[in-house]
Amino acid sequence: MGPLPELLAIDGVTVVVVAWLGLGLAGLAALHDTRVVGRVLFPLSALASLALAGFALMGLPGAPQVAVLAIGLPDLPFHLRLDALSAFFLALLGLASAGISVFAGGYFRQGEGTPPGLLCLHYHLFLAGMAMVMLADDAYAFMVTWEVMALASFFLVTTNHRIAEIRRAGFLYLLVAHVGAIAILLCFGVLQAGTGDYTFANMRAQSLSPFWASCAFGLALLGFGAKAGILPLHVWLPEAHPAAPSPVSALMSGVMLKTAVYGLVRVSFDLLGTPAWWWGVVALVVGLATAFFGVVFAAAQVDMKRLLAYSSIENVGLIVVGLGLAMVFAAYRMDALAALALAASLYHCLNHALFKSLLFLGTGCVLHATQERSLGRLGGLLRFMPWVGWTALAGVMAAAGLPPSNGFVSEWLLLQGFLFTGGLPNPYLRMLVPVFAAGVVLVAALAAYVMVKFYGVIFLGRPREEKLAHAHDAGGLERLGLAWLTAGCVLLGLFPVAVIEVIDPITFSLVGRGLAQSGHIGDWLLLAPVSAERASYSPLTFLVVTALIVVATIVLVRRFYHGRVRRAAPWDCGFPAQTARMQDTAEGFGQPIRQIFEPFYRMRRELPSPFDAAPRYRVEIEDPAWSAIYLRIAAATEAVSRAVGRLQRGRISIYLLYSFVTLVALLFLTQA
Amino acid sequence: MSPFTTQVIHLFAAVLLLIAFAMLAQRRIVALINLFALQGLALVGSTATVAWATGQRHLYWSAGITFALKVVLLPWLLHRLIRRLNVKWDVETLINIPTMMLVGIVLVVFAFNLALPISEFSQSIARGALGIALACVLMSFLMMITRSKAVPQVIGFLAMENGLFFAATSATYGMPMVVELGIALDVLVGMIILGVFMFQIREQFDSLDIHHLEKLKED
Numbered sequence: 073m074g075p076l077p078e079l080l081a082i083d084g085v086t087v088v089v090v091a092w093l094g095l096g097l098a099g100l101a102a103l104h105d106t107r108v109v110g111r112v113l114f115p116l117s118a119l120a121s122l123a124l125a126g127f128a129l130m131g132l133p134g135a136p137q138v139a140v141l142a143i144g145l146p147d148l149p150f151h152l153r154l155d156a157l158s159a160f161f162l163a164l165l166g167l168a169s170a171g172i173s174v175f176a177g178g179y180f181r182q183g184e185g186t187p188p189g190l191l192c193l194h195y196h197l198f199l200a201g202m203a204m205v206m207l208a209d210d211a212y213a214f215m216v217t218w219e220v221m222a223l224a225s226f227f228l229v230t231t232n233h234r235i236a237e238i239r240r241a242g243f244l245y246l247l248v249a250h251v252g253a254i255a256i257l258l259c260f261g262v263l264q265a266g267t268g269d270y271t272f273a274n275m276r277a278q279s280l281s282p283f284w285a286s287c288a289f290g291l292a293l294l295g296f297g298a299k300a301g302i303l304p305l306h307v308w309l310p311e312a313h314p315a316a317p318s319p320v321s322a323l324m325s326g327v328m329l330k331t332a333v334y335g336l337v338r339v340s341f342d343l344l345g346t347p348a349w350w351w352g353v354v355a356l357v358v359g360l361a362t363a364f365f366g367v368v369f370a371a372a373q374v375d376m377k378r379l380l381a382y383s384s385i386e387n388v389g390l391i392v393v394g395l396g397l398a399m400v401f402a403a404y405r406m407d408a409l410a411a412l413a414l415a416a417s418l419y420h421c422l423n424h425a426l427f428k429s430l431l432f433l434g435t436g437c438v439l440h441a442t443q444e445r446s447l448g449r450l451g452g453l454l455r456f457m458p459w460v461g462w463t464a465l466a467g468v469m470a471a472a473g474l475p476p477s478n479g480f481v482s483e484w485l486l487l488q489g490f491l492f493t494g495g496l497p498n499p500y501l502r503m504l505v506p507v508f509a510a511g512v513v514l515v516a517a518l519a520a521y522v523m524v525k526f527y528g529v530i531f532l533g534r535p536r537e538e539k540l541a542h543a544h545d546a547g548g549l550e551r552l553g554l555a556w557l558t559a560g561c562v563l564l565g566l567f568p569v570a571v572i573e574v575i576d577p578i579t580f581s582l583v584g585r586g587l588a589q590s591g592h593i594g595d596w597l598l599l600a601p602v603s604a605e606r607a608s609y610s611p612l613t614f615l616v617v618t619a620l621i622v623v624a625t626i627v628l629v630r631r632f633y634h635g636r637v638r639r640a641a642p643w644d645c646g647f648p649a650q651t652a653r654m655q656d657t658a659e660g661f662g663q664p665i666r667q668i669f670e671p672f673y674r675m676r677r678e679l680p681s682p683f684d685a686a687p688r689y690r691v692e693i694e695d696p697a698w699s700a701i702y703l704r705i706a707a708a709t710e711a712v713s714r715a716v717g718r719l720q721r722g723r724i725s726i727y728l729l730y731s732f733v734t735l736v737a738l739l740f741l742t743q744a
Numbered sequence: 745m746s747p748f749t750t751q752v753i754h755l756f757a758a759v760l761l762l763i764a765f766a767m768l769a770q771r772r773i774v775a776l777i778n779l780f781a782l783q784g785l786a787l788v789g790s791t792a793t794v795a796w797a798t799g800q801r802h803l804y805w806s807a808g809i810t811f812a813l814k815v816v817l818l819p820w821l822l823h824r825l826i827r828r829l830n831v832k833w834d835v836e837t838l839i840n841i842p843t844m845m846l847v848g849i850v851l852v853v854f855a856f857n858l859a860l861p862i863s864e865f866s867q868s869i870a871r872g873a874l875g876i877a878l879a880c881v882l883m884s885f886l887m888m889i890t891r892s893k894a895v896p897q898v899i900g901f902l903a904m905e906n907g908l909f910f911a912a913t914s915a916t917y918g919m920p921m922v923v924e925l926g927i928a929l930d931v932l933v934g935m936i937i938l939g940v941f942m943f944q945i946r947e948q949f950d951s952l953d954i955h956h957l958e959k960l961k962e963d
Contacts, residue, residue: 724897725838728889736854736882743858 081131082139082154082207085162088124089203092117092196099192106180109188114177115549117196118170124203125166132159133577144212151271153209156577157342160418161206161334163574167560168326168425169199175433175553176319178546179440185232198224198323205331211260211270218256218331222249222299225328228320229312241315245308252298252305256335259291263343275343285344289351292339293358300332300388303362304697310369313381314445318436321377325384326429330421333391340399341414341582349403349498355396360511363389367518368672371525371665372693374447374658376435379526380428383471386519387424391417393512394486400501401489402583409492411579411587416485418575423478423564427470430557431526434464437550438530441543447526447658452535456543461531463554468527470561472520476611476618478564481571481599483516488607518665525661534652566611568599659691666693674699749797753914756790757876760910761852764883767903768848769841773831773895777822780899783906784814790873791913802921803913809928810909818902818935825939826895829946838890848883855879862915873914880907892953894945898938905931 095117102108131137136155144150154162176195180188201221208214226249230242264270265278280288298305313321340347366386373379394417401410435445437460444450454461470479490509496502535541546554564571576586600608644650666673674694680687719730763783770776788811795803837844852875859875881904888900905927912924 725889725892728885732882732885732889735885739858740854743861 081127081134081159082137082152084127085124085131085154085203085207086139086141086152088120088127088166089200089207091120091123092200092203095120096193096196096200099189099196101189102192103189104187106188109192110177110180110549113192114173114180117199118173118177118553121166121170121173121199123166125163125170128154128159128162128166129574132156132163132574138209141213144216148212150204150213150216151209151273152204152207152213153272154207156581157334157337158206160575160578161330161421162203164330164422164425165199165202165206165327167422168429168557169323171426171553171556171560172319172322172326172429172433173199173553174556175322175436175550178549178553179319179433179436180317181440185230185234186227191228191231194224194227195320195323198228198328202327202331206334209272211257211264211272211275214335215253215257215260218253221328221331222246222253225320225324229316229324231317231320232315238315241308241311245312248298248305248308252295255291255295255298257295259288259295259339262288262291263339272338272343276345279345282348286348286351288344289340289347292336293355296332296336296339297358298332300329300336300392301362301366301385302358302388302392303365303385304701306362306366306385307695307697307702309385310373310378310381310695313384313432314375314377318377318432318439321380322429322432322436325381325432326425329384329388330425333388333395333417333421336392336395337414337418337582340395341402347399347403349400349501352396352399352401352403353501353504355392355399356505356508357396359389359392359394359396360508360515361389362386363393363515364511365389365672367515367522368665368669369693369695370522371518371662371669372673373662375445376438376447376450376526376530377432377445379447379522380431380435383519383522384424384428386515387420387428387471390483390486390512390515391420391424393508394420394489397486397489397493397505397508398583400493400496400505404497406495407583407585408587409489409495410583411585412485412492413489414579414583415572415575415587416482416489418578419485419568419571420479420482422571423470423482423561426557426560426564427467427477427479430467430554430561431464431471433550433554433557434460434467437546437554438543441545442537442540444537444540447529449537450530450535450540451533451652451655452531453540453543454531456535456541457531457545459546459551459554463558464527464531466558466561468523470565472523473516474520475609476565476615478561478568481565481568481609481611483512484609486512491607521665525658528656529658529661533655536652536655566615568609568611572599659689666691672696746797749793752793753790753797753873756786756793757873757910757914759786760790760880760906761876764880764903764907765845765848767899768844768883768887771837771841773826773893773899774823776896776899777819777826780822780903780906781815781819783903784810784818787906787910788815790910794913805921806913806924809924813928813932814902814906817932821935821939822895822899825942829895829942831893831895838892844886844890847886851882851886852879855882874911877907877911877914880904880910883907894938894942898935898942901938902931902935 095113099109099113102113131154133156136153138154139152141150141152173195180191186194197220201217201224204217205214205221208217226242226246229245230238232238233242260270260275262280262284263275263278265275265280265284267274267278293302294305301309309325313325316324340351363386366382366384366389370379370382370386373382394413398410398413398417401407401413437457438450438453439445441457442450442453466477470477473479473483487509490505490512493505493509494502496505545551572587580586599610647654666675674696676692676694678688678690680689721727760783763779763786767776767779767783770779788807791803791807791810794800795807839847855878856875859878862874884900884904884907887903888897891897891900909924909927
């Protein structure tokens, strides 16, 4: 058998990609048949996703595998390579998309813009594009698949293309995606150092001067940042995510943002070799600003999908903070700590892929059941949609970073990384980095606040509208998808050591050390990233103790307290009618945060006058990036075009005069 | 090369320049066409003189083509055109004529200055003529700019080609025959196309005033 098992992983991944393409084309054959597409093609696609995750996990610990696909231009084939990093992200893609695809099988209905078969094609092109981006081993293949991914997701975002607002969101997304793609292309141009050979192997072999290396890093941060939603290129995210159908939002937020993270890690740790310390500082600053911005705006949103989109911005920010920390450590050759920060970042990628997909799918169910996206009209849905409610609870706990969920583990690892910055040789960094740590803690706390708002307003309390009482729970396939992602969130939280052992080969190949390999990671029960004396965490013990306390409390309350309960009409405090409108609203719950962070928002408030018979309260919150950057660029462009347009007078004499003046000026210049 | 031939060529050059000024000042279209034909004649004369003085056979052919085209065919076409378009009388210029003459003088000074370093390198018999040729080109251009009707603009365009041709013959004993034939054909075709355009313009706007084309501008 010899080399056969080793070759299997990359071949397997390629086969899955081909299978996805085949499923997409099959969707084209069953263009208007929602039943075939939903009940057959999407579940099959989920099986392919599972196979992808399996192949990727199989190939992860082994040596890098390469392949050359004979497609592309003559003499310019696609080079593919499966190493630990790409295998990890492929596994992430497989695990998240398995749940999303099953869910999508039950989600898409007839008559929502694009016919289901075409949607199926776009969806699978999107999946295949993302998988190939992670496999690509030369700039050509990377850019082609990157664009396939961007275009497919553009068509997915504009599924309901009959609505002008959605077309606008799609256009914005396409625009930012292409600005980013240009930056990435330039980055590869710098990386190949004038050799004309665009394979990643050649880029690894080049050693760039510090100036050009920094240029490449800056372009990569810009290009991948546009895709990941890093400040100030995040504007497309809160527009595109609410516009897209929920499974697509889940896929974009959960997986596509990670392709950008993958690209950033690939360029800054792999292709560029050892990063410079100040790149890490740039990444820390940008990441923290993004995270803070994201969470503060998430707190102010009243549209549930928009809230999740801002929360995605926040999580990407945290991931970039982790990468920045890893860069700082790697630059000073503190390999074990760099491995810790990098592992925390990658772990958070995986967690975010699962819990954010889960939450987006949950909002999709709520949207289908109630036709309502605004938090102000929801409430009390846990009673009517128990499946969605309880699975969303798991996702919310992870997003809030509560133990024993998976979100806690990665945030805890990240903060552990921050605790060891005292060993840095640069005194300024020693002083500054703890400030970043404080910022990360603030962001984490605010994220919990946002998630309490999200869950409390949608699922708890009493329904704010009559029609909510008729909300139906998720269907069979949808339940399967939600359950899969929930299980992922729970298991990743309960067995962190196993996950870190999977991540180990990546950090080993990128920064030269693995966490588990350093020996004191702990056993399967106890996670101790640096040493058991300093900090350790045992999620299972935590879970058991918490569960015991909860059970004991319930028993005690039921048995002893309720035994003495006397039932009577409640004292109504002078309000005889208690309606659902008296509950705390999303607006009300977010008000303190809006008050505290007022300088960051651009708010327009309409307060009703005291004599108004039908008072209405409206608040509009605008993204400051719009007025600070984008509208100015637009205004400048318009001014320049208008100035150029003034040349066009419509008079032949004037046009002739232009030629004449040009001629005379040129003659004059040549004479001089 | 006798100084006499040089003198003759310079004379023709002077006539050319004089006619260029006259065209700049002329308001009436019929007179403009006649001036254009006259300019062509001067050009034929100078070309033939250069051919005789240098013994370049192909310049005779050039002179012949020029005569047929610019003295006979094009003026005849133009005359027919204005008869059928019924636009014999003209025409206000956009800038008044004295100002235009002054601008023309400035252009001549500029052109001579410009041609000075080039003609020092030239071995040709009529190097002083280069400045005149350039001045003719620029003044024809100026005429195109300052006329508001279509026909004078076409005449300006044709006169510009005259200046170029004169520059070619006087500075370098003419261009290769193929190029000359090509240019001649271009001028002819250009003339025909512009004629068609003029009919179209008049049908659209009931006038040949270029002013009406301003409506085509995109706002």
